[in-house]
Amino acid sequence: MTYASGEAEVRAVDHLSLDIQRGEFVAVMGVSGSGKSTLMNIIGCLDPPTSGTYLLDDVAVSQLDRRQLAILRNEKIGFVFQSFNLLARTSALENVELPLHYSEAVLPRRERLARATAVLTRTGLAGRLNHRPSQLSGGQQQRVAIARALINNPEVLLADEPTGNLDTRTSADVMGLFQSLNDAGITVVMVTHELDIAAYAKRMLVMRDGRVVDDRLNDRRTVASEEQARLQHAMTNAMLDERDADAH
Amino acid sequence: MPTSGSRWRRHGLIVITAVRALRRNALRSLLTALGIIIGVAAVIGMVAIGNGARASIEESVSALGQNVLTIFSGSNRNNGISMGTGGTANLTLGDYRALGSEVPGVVALSPEISATAQAIANGRNWSTTVAGVAPDYTGIRDWKLTAGAMFDEHDVNSASKVALLGPKVAHELFGPLNPVGQSVRVRNIPFVVIGLLESKGSGFGGGDQDDRILIPYSTAMRRLTGERYFRSLTIRVISAEAMDSTQSQITTLLRQRHRVQSAEDDDFMILNQKEIADTMSTVTGSITLLLAAIASMSLVVGGIGIMNIMLVSIKERTREIGIRIALGARPGDIRLQFLLEAVALSLAGGLIGLALGVAISTTVGALSSLKPVVTGSSVALAFGVSVLIGVFFGSYPATRAAKLDPIDALRYE
Ligand SMILES: Nc1ncnc2c1ncn2[C@@H]1O[C@H](COP(=O)(O)OP(=O)(O)OP(=O)(O)O)[C@@H](O)[C@H]1O
Ligand SMILES: [Mg+2]
Numbered sequence: 001m002t003y004a005s006g007e008a009e010v011r012a013v014d015h016l017s018l019d020i021q022r023g024e025f026v027a028v029m030g031v032s033g034s035g036k037s038t039l040m041n042i043i044g045c046l047d048p049p050t051s052g053t054y055l056l057d058d059v060a061v062s063q064l065d066r067r068q069l070a071i072l073r074n075e076k077i078g079f080v081f082q083s084f085n086l087l088a089r090t091s092a093l094e095n096v097e098l099p100l101h102y103s104e105a106v107l108p109r110r111e112r113l114a115r116a117t118a119v120l121t122r123t124g125l126a127g128r129l130n131h132r133p134s135q136l137s138g139g140q141q142q143r144v145a146i147a148r149a150l151i152n153n154p155e156v157l158l159a160d161e162p163t164g165n166l167d168t169r170t171s172a173d174v175m176g177l178f179q180s181l182n183d184a185g186i187t188v189v190m191v192t193h194e195l196d197i198a199a200y201a202k203r204m205l206v207m208r209d210g211r212v213v214d215d216r217l218n219d220r221r222t223v224a225s226e227e228q229a230r231l232q233h234a235m236t237n238a239m240l241d242e243r244d245a246d247a248h
Numbered sequence: 249m250p251t252s253g254s255r256w257r258r259h260g261l262i263v264i265t266a267v268r269a270l271r272r273n274a275l276r277s278l279l280t281a282l283g284i285i286i287g288v289a290a291v292i293g294m295v296a297i298g299n300g301a302r303a304s305i306e307e308s309v310s311a312l313g314q315n316v317l318t319i320f321s322g323s324n325r326n327n328g329i330s331m332g333t334g335g336t337a338n339l340t341l342g343d344y345r346a347l348g349s350e351v352p353g354v355v356a357l358s359p360e361i362s363a364t365a366q367a368i369a370n371g372r373n374w375s376t377t378v379a380g381v382a383p384d385y386t387g388i389r390d391w392k393l394t395a396g397a398m399f400d401e402h403d404v405n406s407a408s409k410v411a412l413l414g415p416k417v418a419h420e421l422f423g424p425l426n427p428v429g430q431s432v433r434v435r436n437i438p439f440v441v442i443g444l445l446e447s448k449g450s451g452f453g454g455g456d457q458d459d460r461i462l463i464p465y466s467t468a469m470r471r472l473t474g475e476r477y478f479r480s481l482t483i484r485v486i487s488a489e490a491m492d493s494t495q496s497q498i499t500t501l502l503r504q505r506h507r508v509q510s511a512e513d514d515d516f517m518i519l520n521q522k523e524i525a526d527t528m529s530t531v532t533g534s535i536t537l538l539l540a541a542i543a544s545m546s547l548v549v550g551g552i553g554i555m556n557i558m559l560v561s562i563k564e565r566t567r568e569i570g571i572r573i574a575l576g577a578r579p580g581d582i583r584l585q586f587l588l589e590a591v592a593l594s595l596a597g598g599l600i601g602l603a604l605g606v607a608i609s610t611t612v613g614a615l616s617s618l619k620p621v622v623t624g625s626s627v628a629l630a631f632g633v634s635v636l637i638g639v640f641f642g643s644y645p646a647t648r649a650a651k652l653d654p655i656d657a658l659r660y661e
Contacts, residue, residue: 046574047655067578074576085571085658089272101265102576106257148575 013038013049014210022155025182026189027198027218030207036191037082037160039207043189044079044158045072056156074102078149080159082191084141086133086148093129096120096148103152119147124173138165146174150181157181159190163197169231175200176224200224262581266588269561270596277593280557283550284597284637285604288630290543292605296620297612298536302529304618309525311448311457313389315488317495318519319481319502337477338515343505344382344481350501353494355486358382359465359478367421367461369432374420378434378461380468386412386445388484396428396443399464407466412443414460432461437471439463491522547633550597551641558590558645569649570657583650590642591635598634602627 013035020026020043028036041047042054048062048069055061056072064072073079086095096116100107107115120129123143133141142165149157157178163171179200182188192198199222206214270277321339344359362379383400386393399410411432418427427441439461448457469475485494495518502508506515562569569582609620 041655067580070573070576070578073574079574081574081658083658085567085574087568087571098572099575101258101261102572102578102581105254106261107254108257152576 013042016052016210016212018205018212020187020189022187023182023185024187024189025178025200025202026205027201027203028189028191028205028207029193029195029198030205034207035210036207038210040079040158040160040189040191043156044077045069046079070102071104074099074152075104076155078152078154078157080142080145080149080157080162082160082164084133084145086141086144088133091130091132092120092125092136092144092147093117095133095144096151099148099152115151116147119150120144122150122177123147124170139167139170142166143170143174146177154186156187156189159188161191161193163192163194169228169235171197172224172227172231175222176228179224196222258581259584262585263588266585266592269565269589270592273561276557277596280553281550281593281597281600283546283553284594284634285550285601287543287545287547287550288598288601288634289604289608290546291540291633292602292622292626292630293608293612293620294539294543295536295626296605296609296622297618298532298539299623300609300613300618300620302532302536303621305528305532306525309521309528311389313482313484313521315485315491316388316521317483317485317491317498318521319483319498320517320519321477321479322515322517337475337479338506339478339481340476341478343502344478346501346505347481347483347498351494351497353485353490353497354483356384356388356484358385358388358482360385360480360482361465361468361473361475361478363468363473365435365461365472367417367432367434369421369427369430370425372421374417376414376417376459376461378463378468378472380465380472381462382465384484385462385482388482391448392446393443394446395426396441398443404464404466407470408464409437409439409467409471410442410463411439412445412462413441414445414458414462415447416456416458417461418444434461434463435472488522491520495520544633547637551594551637554590554593554638555641555645557593558586558642559648561589562586562645562649566652566657566660569652570654570660573652573654574658579650582652583646586646586649587639587642590646591638594634594638594641595631598630601634602630605630 016035016039018039028039030036038047042049043056045056045061045064046069048054048064053060053062056076059072061069061072087098093113093116096119097112100112100115106112117126117129120126123146125140125143125147128136128140128144131140133144136144142162146159146162149159159178162178163174166174175197178188178190182202188201190197190201198204199218199220201218202221203215203217205212319339321337339359341359344357347354348357358381360379360381362377364375365378367374367376367378382404383398385391386398393412394415396412398412399408402408403410411434413421413427413432421427421432422430426444428444430441432439432441445458445460445462463472465478483494483498485491498518499514502516503514508515572582606622609622612618613620
């Protein structure tokens with residue numbers, strides 16, 4: 001994958017050969033600028049590779065036209081962008097509903113809103129349905145973006161730093177959601193800088209200068225429900241400690 | 249498989265999105281539509297006023313009567329420049345009789361000789377136009393009587409002192425009373441009123457036709473003016489088809505009688521009512537067309553304004569477009585969204601312009617004697633043209649939006 005940047009060609013992703021099976025949960029790591037987002041854009045059918053091939057479900061994506069790519073993105077892929085990319089001046093509910101506007105068979109309004117409400121509830125935003133992005137915290141916006149990626153029941157969930165703005169507790173909740181989606185058969189690929197977030201995945205990739213330099217299975221996988229319990233316990237302990245301190 | 253219901257829903261959502269975007273920038277939308285508003289209002293107003301002018305001209309021309317030729321004494325041209333009428337009076341009683349007996353197409357004719365005179369009756373006094381005419385005159389001009397009867401050949405032969413009053417004269421002298429049978433003194437000569445003319449309104453060359461007294465031409469010549477010549481002769485021709493041939497026969501006859509040399513111009517002028525009507529409606533038609541063409545320039549300017557704002561708006565909303573494309577909007581969806589925005593803008597402008605144009609026409613109608621006519625076809629045209637302008641000037645920006653690359657668009661600041 002190359003970008004023309006002034007005179008020089010930027011090889012954002014180079015000589016990369018990768019095979020991801022249905023049902024995998026992959027974490028992509030690497031330093032800033034190593035090509036993680038570019039790889040996600042290729043997998044997400046947003047940016048067909050300038051050379052080389054990308055097969056999604058045995059379909060050669062680089063040979064599809066813009067219309068076919070749009071249909072593919074809408075039906076098979078849920079994308080959580082690094083910078084959320086929510087529509088400003090539009091409520092959380094309408095943001096989440098948006099992909100349904102472009103599906104092949106558009107549902108009636110009531111069904112669309114019901115589905116949007118359901119995914120927002122699942123990401124813990126039931127009480128923020130009519131808030132606009134500017135009225136939401138960074139973490140809440142991130143969860144709206146996740147809800148939007150899930151609305152069309154995608155086969156592949158791509159998330160570029162889905163926990164970048166979340167605290168440990170909420171991160172664990174989001175990872176729990178991803179793990180349960182993955183258990184239900186959805187392929188998950190996520191970019192993260194944090195090793196303990198990557199630990200939720202089944203497979204870990206490390207990129208450097210547009211290449212995959214490390215690719216291994218995660219044999220000590222964090223299970224979200226256990227982590228949530230551990231955090232709950234830690235928090236309870238902290239509160240008890242505080243009370244004890246007050247008592248003295 | 250998409251059902252037709254879901255396809256409608258898809259387009260319906262795009263319409264809603266487009267209209268919302270316009271409402272979000274209501275002031276900007278209004279200002280952008282202003283060009284179309286002014287253009288449509290101007291076209292509607294111009295065409296309505298032009299139609300009104302044509303109708304009123306046609307009305308006054310047809311008030312002259314059907315298949316009517318009018319001969320005026322004196323040549324109408326001097327080095328090609330029209331000098332109007334009223335050269336030396338040279339139409340004689342002989343001309344009048346010869347036209348009646350020698351030109352087969354002439355079915356009715358009347359001379360006319362007129363003077364301004366004071367009329368006194370009933371202790372009241374009114375200055376009016378007294379016209380000496382033949383019994384055929386009212387028939388030729390399709391002029392009905394509301395009371396009494398026209399004088400006849402006998403009255404002409406004996407130069408009877410009988411008169412018909414125009415409604416205005418009757419009103420000034422007798423008020424609401426029936427003047428028939430009453431006496432009127434014109435230049436101190438007593439006349440008996442034998443008829444009352446119907447109202448005809450203001451005439452073609454100005455002047456109130458209702459403010460008039462008709463008397464036999466012989467009476468006028470002998471008792472009133474002492475003149476031997478007529479100012480004009482009014483002729484009814486047998487049919488519209490015979491107008492041209494009759495006109496040339498009359499020309500030949502009068503040139504002979506007046507001994508006009510073949511190199512010389514006519515010493516009389518013939519006005520052909522049909523020709524006047526045709527000329528006038530061609531003139532008003534082309535003036536209307538010209539004004540409408542100027543007005544429609546404003547439509548083009550308005551269309552360019554729409555294109556400009558659409559381009560700006562697409563720049564501003566690059567990120568939004570990128571998001572929509574990334575989430576699965578197809579190029580056709582984006583194209584349709586922005587095309588609909590442009591069409592909605594110009595259509596809204598067209599509707600407001602239509603209302604404004606009708607208001608202008610109504611105001612003009614209320615303030616002047618003109619009766620502007622807003623026709624269904626000009627309304628349909630305004631509609632059609634504003635939709636076309638939206639499509640034409642919206643296509644390029646919409647296509648540009650549809651071609652945006654999602655990755656570039658999402659990165660756009
Ligand atoms: N549109 C573009 N034009 C030019 N260069 C680009 C473009 N997009 C990405 N690059 C370059 O490609 C390389 C990889 O970028 P990418 O966004 O994939 O990095 P990343 O791994 O996601 O980094 P981060 O962790 O900071 O998000 C960078 O060097 C970047 O400068
Ligand atoms: Mg990135």
